Amino acid sequence: MYGNDFSPGDAPGGGLLGEVEAAEAALRDAAERGRRGGAPGADGDLAEYFAQVVDADQKIEPRDWMPEAYRKTLIRQIAQHAHSEIIGMQPEGNWISRAPSLKRKAILLAKVQDEAGHGLYLYAAAETLGVSRDELVDLLLAGRQKYSSIFNYPTLTWADVGAIGWLVDGAAIVNQVPLCRCSYGPYARAMIRICKEESFHQRQGYEILHTLAHGTPAQKAMAQDAVDRWWYPSLAMFGPPDTDSTHSAQSMAWKIKRFSNDELRQRFVDMCVQQADILGLTIPDPDLRWNDERQSYDFTQPDYDELMRVISGDGPCNRQRTAHRRRAHAEGAWVREAATAYAAKRAQQRKEKVAA
Amino acid sequence: MSERSEQAGQLTAKAEPSPLWEVFVRARRGLSHTHVGSLHAPDAELALRNARDLYTRRQEGVSIWVVPASAITASSPDEKDAFFDPAADKVYRHPTFYEVPDGVAHL
Amino acid sequence: MRGPFEFTLALGDDALIAAQRLAEWTTRAPEMEEDVALANIALDQLGAARLLLTYAGELEGAGRDEDALAFLRDDREFRNCLLVELPNGDFAVTMAKLFLLSAYQLPLYTALAGCADERLAAIGAKARKESAYHLDHAALWVKRLGDGTEESHRRMRDAVDQLWPYVAELFAANPAAPVDPATLRADFDATVDAVLAEATLTRPETGWAPAGGRDGVHTEHLSYLLAEMQVLHRAHPGARW
Numbered sequence: 001m002y003g004n005d006f007s008p009g010d011a012p013g014g015g016l017l018g019e020v021e022a023a024e025a026a027l028r029d030a031a032e033r034g035r036r037g038g039a040p041g042a043d044g045d046l047a048e049y050f051a052q053v054v055d056a057d058q059k060i061e062p063r064d065w066m067p068e069a070y071r072k073t074l075i076r077q078i079a080q081h082a083h084s085e086i087i088g089m090q091p092e093g094n095w096i097s098r099a100p101s102l103k104r105k106a107i108l109l110a111k112v113q114d115e116a117g118h119g120l121y122l123y124a125a126a127e128t129l130g131v132s133r134d135e136l137v138d139l140l141l142a143g144r145q146k147y148s149s150i151f152n153y154p155t156l157t158w159a160d161v162g163a164i165g166w167l168v169d170g171a172a173i174v175n176q177v178p179l180c181r182c183s184y185g186p187y188a189r190a191m192i193r194i195c196k197e198e199s200f201h202q203r204q205g206y207e208i209l210h211t212l213a214h215g216t217p218a219q220k221a222m223a224q225d226a227v228d229r230w231w232y233p234s235l236a237m238f239g240p241p242d243t244d245s246t247h248s249a250q251s252m253a254w255k256i257k258r259f260s261n262d263e264l265r266q267r268f269v270d271m272c273v274q275q276a277d278i279l280g281l282t283i284p285d286p287d288l289r290w291n292d293e294r295q296s297y298d299f300t301q302p303d304y305d306e307l308m309r310v311i312s313g314d315g316p317c318n319r320q321r322t323a324h325r326r327r328a329h330a331e332g333a334w335v336r337e338a339a340t341a342y343a344a345k346r347a348q349q350r351k352e353k354v355a356a
Numbered sequence: 357m358s359e360r361s362e363q364a365g366q367l368t369a370k371a372e373p374s375p376l377w378e379v380f381v382r383a384r385r386g387l388s389h390t391h392v393g394s395l396h397a398p399d400a401e402l403a404l405r406n407a408r409d410l411y412t413r414r415q416e417g418v419s420i421w422v423v424p425a426s427a428i429t430a431s432s433p434d435e436k437d438a439f440f441d442p443a444a445d446k447v448y449r450h451p452t453f454y455e456v457p458d459g460v461a462h463l
Numbered sequence: 464m465r466g467p468f469e470f471t472l473a474l475g476d477d478a479l480i481a482a483q484r485l486a487e488w489t490t491r492a493p494e495m496e497e498d499v500a501l502a503n504i505a506l507d508q509l510g511a512a513r514l515l516l517t518y519a520g521e522l523e524g525a526g527r528d529e530d531a532l533a534f535l536r537d538d539r540e541f542r543n544c545l546l547v548e549l550p551n552g553d554f555a556v557t558m559a560k561l562f563l564l565s566a567y568q569l570p571l572y573t574a575l576a577g578c579a580d581e582r583l584a585a586i587g588a589k590a591r592k593e594s595a596y597h598l599d600h601a602a603l604w605v606k607r608l609g610d611g612t613e614e615s616h617r618r619m620r621d622a623v624d625q626l627w628p629y630v631a632e633l634f635a636a637n638p639a640a641p642v643d644p645a646t647l648r649a650d651f652d653a654t655v656d657a658v659l660a661e662a663t664l665t666r667p668e669t670g671w672a673p674a675g676g677r678d679g680v681h682t683e684h685l686s687y688l689l690a691e692m693q694v695l696h697r698a699h700p701g702a703r704w
Contacts, residue, residue, distance in 0.1 A: 063430070086495065093490045097483065100695045100704040101530050102513050105486075106506060112489055113502035117410055120495055124394045127376070133396060134373045158695055190393075208704075216702050324490065332493025334618070335554050336398075338611025340374065343399035345610065374494075395496060401603060406496040409503050 016177050020195040023180035027188060030058045054255055059185035062128040070254055071129050074184050076145070077256065078126040079136045083147035085119035086140075087321050091155040092164055100158060107204050108161060114201070118194045125186040141326050148172075149307060150237050152315030159212055159219075159226035165205010166275070167227070167234040173202060174268045175238065183255035206275065213280045220280075227276070228284045236302040238265040244304075269299050376425040377403040379411050381418055389421055397422075467580065468522040469542060470640040472532070473677055474571075475515030476543035478590075479533060480685070481564060482508035483692055484551055493554050500600060504561070507593040514586045534696035538686045539679045546629040548676075548685040552622065555608050555615070559622035562601035562658070567633045569594040570650040574642040583641055602658045609662025616663065623659070624667050631672035 033056070046065040053060055060066055089112045096112065099105035123133040139145040150168050155161065176198075179191040212223035239245055239261040251257035259267075269288075276283050285300045309315070374396040380389035392411045397403035403422040412418050485505035492498035516529040527535075546564060551557045572594050575587025608619040636645035659666055675681065696704075 089490045089498075096486050096489055097691050098695045100534075100699070100702075102479075102509065102516075102533055104704055106509050106513070109486055109489065109502055109506055109509070113499055113506070116495055116498045116502070117413075120395065120410055120499070121393060127394065132373060211703060215704075216699060218699060219702055328491045328493075331491075332497075332554070334612070334614050335493035335497075335608070336374070338615030339398040339402065339607050341615075342607040342611045346399065396494075397496065402496075402607075405500065405600060405603065409500045410496065 016173050017195070017199050019177050020180050020192060023177070023188070024192050026057070026181060027059065027192070030056070033058070054183045057181075057183075057255070059188060060183050061185045069250070070256075073251060073254070073256060074187065075126055075129050075131050075136075077251075078122055078129075078187055079131075079139070080146050080148070082119045082122035082126060082136065083140045083145060084151065085115045085122060087147045087325060088151045089115045089119075090321055090324055091151055091153070091317075092161055094155050095158060095161050098158070099161075104208070111165075111201055111204060114197055118197070121190045121193060125190040128186045137329070141322070141329060143313070143322060146311065148237060149310040149315060150233050151321060152310050152317045153229070153233055154317050156229075157222050157226060159209065159222040160230070162205045162208030162212060162223065163226035163230040165202055166209055167205075167230045167272070168237070169198065169202040169205055170272065171234045171237045171268050173198065174264050174271070178258040178264075181255070181258060187256075206279070209279055209281065223279075224281050227281050231284050232302040232306075235265055235269070235299075236304070236307040238262070238268065240304055240307070241301070266296055269297050273297055374398045377407070377422045378425050378428060379403075379407045380421040380423070381407075381411055382420075383418060389419065394425060400424075466639060467583075467641060468519055469677075470637070470642075471515055471519040471522060471583065473542040473544075475512050475519055475532070476541050477547055477564070477568075478508045478515060479512035480541070480543045480547040480688065481561075482506075482512055483688060484547065484549075485557075485561070487551055488557065504597050504600065507590075507597065511586065511590045511593070514589075518582050518586070530696065534693045538681050538689055541676075541679060541681065541685060541689070543676055543681075543685075544629070544632050545673055545676045545682055546626065546633065548682060548688060549626070549629070550684055552625075553618060554604075555618040555622040556625065558601050558604040558608065559619065559626050561597060562605050563626060563630055563633075563655070565594050565597035565601055566651050566654045567630075567644075567647065569598050569654075570647040571642060571644065574647065578641045580641055598654070605658055605664075606662045609659070609664045619662065620664055623664055627667040627669075628671045628673055631669070632674040632676060635674065635677065 047067065050060065050064070050066055050070075053064070060070075092108060092115075093112050096105060096108050099108050123136060126136060127133055136145065140147070150171075155164070173195065176191055176195055180188055180195055182188045182191065209223050209227070212219040214220075242248060242260045242262045245261050248257060248260055252260070272283065273288065288297055288299050290296075291298045310318070313319075375398070376394055377397055377400075378394050379392050381392045382389045395403065395406050395410055397406050400422060404420060407420050407422050412420065482505045485501055485508060488501045488505075489498065492501055512533075513529050516532045520527040520529065520532055546560060549556075549560065551560075569591060572587040572591035575583050576591055578584050578587070605619060608615040610616070630651075634644045634648045634651070637643055638645075656666060673682075
C-alpha cells in the first residue's frame, strides 16, 4: 500500500527482503534436519552440545543450556535493539502533527506505530532469556543501557523524515537482515517478523525524498540538506571500525553476528550510491568513488570521535530523548496502577463468586 | 514537565508488573492457532485487545487466544530445565510445544 | 443550508481533529501497548476523515480535495464539534473524550450506512466497525480508571465532569441532514449510562451547553491546533508532497 509507485527495479531494499525470506526458509530447514549427537545425556557435556547446535546452524531455544556470556550478550543486544525502536519513535513522531498531506500523516503514523510494535516484539524476545521487560525499561530510563546513537540527532525539517526512512532505516535493514539468521531462535524469529513489516519503511522514506527532489527548488534544497546531515551519522550506525570493536569476534563465533561492522558499512555504501543517483541528490563525500579492484566504493569514514561523544551522552538530543521517555513512563504510572487495581478487584470478585 | 513528574520519575515507587500473556493467532480459516509471541497486560480483556493491535494489526477473520504464561506447563524433549536461572517457575519462556487449556479465551 | 456538503464536512472535520489530537499521544502513552492502540484509533479516524473530506470536496464542486480542505481552511471555516478540539489533558480526559465521541459516532455511522446517499452509506458501513472498536477500547478504560484506584477514580470523574457540557452540541437537531443527530441521543444515553454505572461514576447534571463548532465558532484551542497542523503545507504553496 505504501510506496508502491516505485517499480521493484528502482526500489531500494528489494533484494534484502528476499534475503529475509531465505533466512526464514533456512530456519525451517534447520528445524527439519536431524542433528548429530541428539540430546545431551544426563552427564553430557552441555557446552559441547551447545556448540554442536550452533555449528549445525540450528537454533538455541529458551530452555537450552547456554554459556552465561552468550545469554548476557544477547540480553544486552536485544534490549538495546528494543530501546532503539522505542526511542526511535521520537524523532519521526516529531513530524506527525505537521505532516504536509493527510496521506503522509497516515503513513508516518503507521510507521511510528510499527516501531512501537517492533520494540514490544524485541522486549518479548529478551524476556525469554530470563530478564523482565520492567528491568530492561528501568535500565534504559536510568541510562544504564544504550540505544542507537542515531536517534540523538534532531529532525529539523520534513525532509529529515525522508532521510531517516532512506538512510537510517536502510542502514538498520542492512544490519538486521543477517540477524534473521541469528543462532538464538526467539531473536531470529522476531527479526524475520520485523524485517518483513519494515519493508515499507525504507520505501516511504525514499519516496518522500524522491518527491522533494523533484519538487520546488526549496523542496529540493530541503532534501539535500537532510541527506547532508544524516549521511555520516547513518554510516556510524554500523559501529566502530572492526579494529576497535570489542564484542565482534565472540559474537561472530556464536553466530549472533554474521558480518563485521565494516563489511556491513561497505555493503550499505555500495547500495546507496545508485539510489542517490536516481534521487538526483548528492552524497556529501567528495572522495566517494568506485574502486575497480575491490569492486566496491571507496568512501570517507564517519567521525568516530563524534560517535563516541554521542554514545557517551553528548549528542544534540540525548537528554531530550531520555527525559521524554522518563516523563511518559512516570506520567503513566497512575494509569498502570489503576489497571492493576481493577484487575485485582475483578479477580477477587470472581473468587468470591466461585466460593459462594 | 512539572515537579510532580520529576518526583514520579524516580525509579523507586512502582506498580506490580503486569502479567505476561502468550498469544496464539489463527491467521486464516483452516489453520490452527500458532504461537506468535507474548505481551504484558493487567487482565485478559486488555491482553486480548493488545494482542489484536500488536500481532494482527487489524486484520479481520482471525481468531486470537491469550493465555497467561504462568498457566503453561512446558515439556521440551531435547532441552533440559533449570540450566539457568530463573528456573522453571518463572514464566519467561517460549515453549516449543504447548497445551492450550480449553476455553481460555476466544474471539 | 445544512445540506449534504456541510454535513459531510462536519463529520470529516470531527474525525480529522480527533485524529490530530489522538496522534499527539504517540510516544507518550502510559504503556507501550497503549501507544500502539491509540495510533490504531488515530489511523481509523484519519482514514474516515480522508474519505469524508474527499467526498465533501466533490459535493462542493469547487475543486477542493482532502488536503485543500484540511490544510487551507482557517478555524472559522472548520465545522467540527468543540469536543474533539479540546486539549488532550491527562489519559482520563483523553479516554473520556474518546468514549463520548465514539458513543456518538457509532450510532451516527450505523444510521449513515442505511442512508440514501451511496457514498455516505459506504463510508458509514466501514467506519461503524471501527467506531465499535473505539467505543469498546474507551469503555474498557473508563471502567478501569473509574473503578481502579482512588486517584484514577478522581481523575476520571473530573474528566467526565469537564467534558459533559460538550455533549449537547453533538445532538443538535438538523432535520435536513442525511442523518439527524437528534435521533441518536437515546442510543448514546443508553451506552453511556451503562458504562458509567459500571465505572462507579454518575452522569453529570446537564447545564451549561457550549456550542458553535458546526457554525465555525470554536474554542481558542482550534486555531493553535491548525497552526501546527497546517504550517508546513502552507509554507510551500502549490507544492506536491
